[in-house]
Amino acid sequence: MSLDNLRDLYQQVILERYKKPRHRGKADPVDRYQRGHNPSCGDTIELTLHLSSPEGDATDPLLQQIEEVKFDGEGCAISMASADLMAEALRGKTVAEALDMVQRFQSMMRGEAEFPKDLRKLNVMQGVAQFPVRIKCANLSWHTLKAALESAQTAEPVGW
Numbered sequence: 001m002s003l004d005n006l007r008d009l010y011q012q013v014i015l016e017r018y019k020k021p022r023h024r025g026k027a028d029p030v031d032r033y034q035r036g037h038n039p040s041c042g043d044t045i046e047l048t049l050h051l052s053s054p055e056g057d058a059t060d061p062l063l064q065q066i067e068e069v070k071f072d073g074e075g076c077a078i079s080m081a082s083a084d085l086m087a088e089a090l091r092g093k094t095v096a097e098a099l100d101m102v103q104r105f106q107s108m109m110r111g112e113a114e115f116p117k118d119l120r121k122l123n124v125m126q127g128v129a130q131f132p133v134r135i136k137c138a139n140l141s142w143h144t145l146k147a148a149l150e151s152a153q154t155a156e157p158v159g160w
């Protein structure tokens, strides 16, 4: 496949995710809630996570497993597609694995890394690295996820 065709394919995936997101909504129950905003583009995201503790080890927060991630918000195609792809990729991962993925995604946006085969869907965002002004759009959901995972367990925010 030529580079141009590959780029078209990536754009198609991003637009399709933007138009028909698969993970919009609110996790049930909500174990983590985090809001993120990217002022340079006006993207806003509200992320909700449902976590579970492994049998017999409820004490190590890094071993908690992500059961469900949902997002809501308004923004450009890149920010919303990135959130949808992220929500999908996180299902079943531990908090420790998810934090590694945040780092890898941010490296990918600097053109320094990509995801291995089992997470290769996330590599469609790679093309964004060529457009510095859009990198914050792609990073928003991951940045928000990191904050959500590093925050203490939160009660549901007022108004939800």
Ligand code: ZN
Pocket: 038, 041, 042, 043, 075, 076, 077, 078, 079, 137
């Ligand atoms: Zn944006």
